[in-house]
Amino acid sequence: MSDARPDNRLAYVDHGLYTQHHAIGRNLVIQCVWLYEHPIDLDAVRRFHHNLGRGLLGRRIERSPLPFARAHWVVDRGPSDIDIEQSARSRTEVSDWADERAQLPIDPEQGPGWHLGVLPLTDGSAAVTLVLSHYLIDGLGLVLALVDGLMGNTHDLGYPPPHSRTRRRAIAADARQTARDAREVARALGVATRQARRQRQEAAKSPAPQPPVRLDNDHDEPIVVPGVTVGVDLADWDARASALGGTRNTLGAGFAAKFGELIGRCHADGAVTLQLPVSERSEGDTRANAMGFARVTVDPTRVTKDLGEARSAIKQALKTLRETPDDSLQVAWLAAFTPKRALKRMDDAMVADPDSPVFYSNLGDVGTVVNRLDGTDAEWCTARVTAQHERREWLERIGGLMTLQSLRIPDRFVISINAYQPGAENTKPAMRELAAQTLAEFDLIGKIE
Numbered sequence: 001m002s003d004a005r006p007d008n009r010l011a012y013v014d015h016g017l018y019t020q021h022h023a024i025g026r027n028l029v030i031q032c033v034w035l036y037e038h039p040i041d042l043d044a045v046r047r048f049h050h051n052l053g054r055g056l057l058g059r060r061i062e063r064s065p066l067p068f069a070r071a072h073w074v075v076d077r078g079p080s081d082i083d084i085e086q087s088a089r090s091r092t093e094v095s096d097w098a099d100e101r102a103q104l105p106i107d108p109e110q111g112p113g114w115h116l117g118v119l120p121l122t123d124g125s126a127a128v129t130l131v132l133s134h135y136l137i138d139g140l141g142l143v144l145a146l147v148d149g150l151m152g153n154t155h156d157l158g159y160p161p162p163h164s165r166t167r168r169r170a171i172a173a174d175a176r177q178t179a180r181d182a183r184e185v186a187r188a189l190g191v192a193t194r195q196a197r198r199q200r201q202e203a204a205k206s207p208a209p210q211p212p213v214r215l216d217n218d219h220d221e222p223i224v225v226p227g228v229t230v231g232v233d234l235a236d237w238d239a240r241a242s243a244l245g246g247t248r249n250t251l252g253a254g255f256a257a258k259f260g261e262l263i264g265r266c267h268a269d270g271a272v273t274l275q276l277p278v279s280e281r282s283e284g285d286t287r288a289n290a291m292g293f294a295r296v297t298v299d300p301t302r303v304t305k306d307l308g309e310a311r312s313a314i315k316q317a318l319k320t321l322r323e324t325p326d327d328s329l330q331v332a333w334l335a336a337f338t339p340k341r342a343l344k345r346m347d348d349a350m351v352a353d354p355d356s357p358v359f360y361s362n363l364g365d366v367g368t369v370v371n372r373l374d375g376t377d378a379e380w381c382t383a384r385v386t387a388q389h390e391r392r393e394w395l396e397r398i399g400g401l402m403t404l405q406s407l408r409i410p411d412r413f414v415i416s417i418n419a420y421q422p423g424a425e426n427t428k429p430a431m432r433e434l435a436a437q438t439l440a441e442f443d444l445i446g447k448i449e
Contacts, residue, residue, distance in 0.1 A: 143370060257274060
């Protein structure tokens with residue numbers, strides 16, 4: 001029987017995404033927030049914290065001494081304890097505190113790759129937030145990790161401790177593996193060439209782009225992209241979806257399209273492009289990001305009256321993704337061989353999409369377990385993807401961005417929204433007004449945080 005360790009190299013998409021973002025200074029994180037309007041059991045939260053470090057979050061990235069070789073996963077159990085704020089705050093300050101926690105250092109290579117914080121509130125209740133690197137895990141993977149942590153399930157992934165290979169051994173092993181990957185690299189070059197050809201053809205057909213916005217250094221400050229969370233009674237949400245000829249998930253997509261229209265992320269003809277991540281995670285899958293992307297164009301003026309057209313379009317887009325694998329991800333093989341300046345241009349090109357897509361991720365029914373962080377039901381739970389130390393100049397240059405994540409907890413459908421749109425009033429109060437207006441367009445009433 002072999003006692004060889006499992007392959008702990010990052011999947012090429014994970015390696016490519018991290019390499020590209022690290023080179024240009026981007027740092028994507030996922031944040032979950034739980035609000036308890038009753039006293040919280042801190043011992044139970046500590047057990048959950050301990051268990052998180054014994055699953056897919058119990059690792060970090062160790063780069064190869066060869067700059068063009070794939071990085072490896074090594075063991076890292078995470079912070080030794082939860083962070084408990086010494087001073088209580090009011091209920092109205094939870095959103096600002098969550099923003100502060102989202103900007104505390106997260107480093108999937110040097111650590112910490114994640115941290116868990118607790119905020120006592122002046123009325124005796126409490127808020128809890130988990131912030132983690134998106135280069136460690138994606139949305140569905142996180143849901144599975146949370147369930148394991150809350151159920152007490154731990155996993156030995158077989159990863160070695162950090163720096164367990166000597167430099168000479170690492171260079172020799174990684175050089176051999178890179179040589180074996182040569183065929184995949186060549187295939188990626190072919191895909192990249194075809195993509196570049198298509199992009200040139202599309203650019204020739206499109207109107208001349210507006211010159212990029214350049215801000216002077218005094219205005220290129222890091223900012224926190226404003227975000228709000230909307231919660232709607234699940235029975236009301238489902239009833240409205242049914243009345244419009246859709247499902248709760250289609251209504252979520254319709255909400256994303258309408259919000260995108262209101263903030264200004266639409267085509268010249270008024271349509272909105274939705275980019276929908278689709279999980280490809282299978283049992284035992286240790287990839288950080290296991291997903292493909294479907295794209296669909298939606299008429300935001302129709303979704304408030306009839307979801308049938310959007311439902312059919314989304315269904316077809318998902319069918320096409322299943323039947324036609326997206327070979328564009330193959331280009332990730334090239335990240336390690338690409339100069340930093342070229343990586344920056346590549347990232348700008350991917351994000352500065354002329355369709356100004358709205359990224360909408362539906363985590364589905366996360367179940368009653370994820371909502372019971374300490375064994376009791378939280379009154380509020382949400383999740384979002386955001387970035388640390390985002391630069392205003394970059395956001396203006398790529399035409400802004402907008403992401404929505406939705407999930408179902410007992411009796412409530414929750415949507416978190418993060419958006420920055422050039423020319424818009426990019427503040428939380430303005431976002432709350434847009435969220436209220438979007439709800440009103442669907443004849444819904446909800447709680448906006």
